[in-house]
Amino acid sequence: MKVKIDEKQEEISISVSGKKYDEEELKNAFSEAEKEVEQAVLGKNKSLDEVRSDLNLITSVPEKNMKVSWELDRYDVMDIQGHLQQDNLSTEGTLIKLTAILTYEDEEERYEFYAKVFPSELSADKEEMRQLQEKVEEADKKTKTKDYIVLPEQVNGKKVIWAYGVQTRAYGILVMGIGFAVFVIISSSQKEKEEKKKEFREMKLDYPQIINKFNLYIKSGMTIRKAWFKIAGEYEKDQKEKEQISAKACGRKKAYEEMVNVMYKISGGASEGECYEEYGIRCNLSEYRKFGMMLSQNLRKGTRGLTELL
Incomplete structure (x- = not known):
């Protein structure tokens, strides 16, 4: 805005705070x-x-x-x-x-x-294919003791026409090849699931340890950020020492690795609150999500009352 005092004119910036509620x-x-x-x-x-x-x-x-x-x-x-x-x-x-x-x-x-x-709604075509698949599975259950299957002739009031391929030697080899590929995929998928379960079990075991350390540092007068950096820094130092002995003895832990990741993001200028929330999401366990959300919400309050929440 412009303001004029006597004959002298100047520009001035005026900040108006929002109305405060009673x-x-x-x-x-x-x-x-x-x-x-x-x-x-x-x-x-x-x-x-x-x-x-x-x-x-x-x-x-x-x-x-x-x-x-x-x-x-x-x-x-x-x-x-x-x-x-x-x-x-x-x-x-x-x-x-x-x-x-x-x-x-x-x-x-x-x-x-x-x-x-609820799950997202399927398109009309996809919904028909889903219904057809259910009918096929139902037919398969009914003829489990037979050497044949009666395929459905209708779905959603519409006629279904089935086309049967010729069982040649090349076709048989192709089916075997596909079957082997599916077996490899299933085996790989099963292995991945087992590793994920193992990771989740380890994270659940690490959780009380992380909370206890965090609570201890907060009680000693550290800020949320300093306590986080302290835990992540100690873990990173410990890992480097283990690596010098043996790469196999490293035993990296997901919950702590994500803490180190957050430490570097915050150091790089990322929003502290968003980083804590993202930590919980990346860990993908409800305990860690609540932990990350709690830290994010308590940033503006400071550490007052945080030890009781922990």
Whole structure:
């Protein structure tokens, strides 16, 4: 803006802070914000009673000057960004509790509501193929003791025509080759699943150790960042010492490796709160998701009350 004092004219910048709510206004503002949040999260869905696409877990309500963070009771069916985990959804639907934590300056309001999530709807063609596959599986069960299978002639009211290939020697070899390839793929997939289970078991065992260390450092007066860097730094140093002895003796641990990854991201200038939340998502276990979310939410408060939460 321009200002004129006597005959002298100057330009001046004026910052106007937002209106501060009194107690009654804040109560109403929280109530209105809750309605806006519940409407905004729908995304492409028509109702929370039938959620088939990702929810829009907003991080702020600008009109009310409020920030929003989230807690879920089922991180296996939806992540903290609102993305549905399609592999874990059932056709009967899964009820999930969402908690929106509304923050205005030092005031906080928790708003809980529920959504029923379902797998994404298939296109008409894909739905017909799914129904046909179910019919084939059902026919296979009925003729398990027979040397034949009666294939369905109709699906969804439409006629189905089956074409049978010629059983030549080359065709037989091709089938054998495909069968072997499928066996290799299944074996590889099974091995990968076993390794993943082993990794999750190890992470569950490491979790109380990490929390105890973190709590100890927080009680000694460290900030969240310093405590995180301390644990990650100690682990990294220990790993380097082990590597000098033997690469096999290294025994890298997923939960700690991700902590080191976060340490370098924060050191590189990444948002500290987002890094902690991302840590929980990458670990992909509810304990770690809650841990990361808790640290992110407590950044603005400092470590006050954090030891009790831990």
